Amino acid sequence: MSKSPKSTYRKGREAEEMAVAWLESKGWTILDRNYSFMRAEVDVVAYDQKCIVFVEVRSLADTKFGYPEETIGREKEKQIYKAAEAWMYERKMEGSPARFDVVSIVQKENEAPSIQHFENAFQ
16 A cells, blocks of 8 residues: 655644754754744744844755755735734834745655855845
């Protein structure tokens, strides 16, 4: 009997878990996860000892058709900005230093994941 493929949702959650563990290993503090505001969402909100970092996590099983970080379009960036703005407003942190990063994970079957971190991925 063959294994059933993992759901997209479960794969996404696993990638977020990997990203969070990786960021924490760098000494970052995770402030929030999967924050939503009016259908806009940001995967991870963290503090890197300098500023608030809004992190989009992207993953793929291979790179045949491109890399995970290349899957973020302009519309998704706008949604992340909207969620980040709401997050900052709710916590009365408007004007605090912030940036937008991407953690890209390639998880090929039977291989260790390849994790890349892109700081200031978009502005």
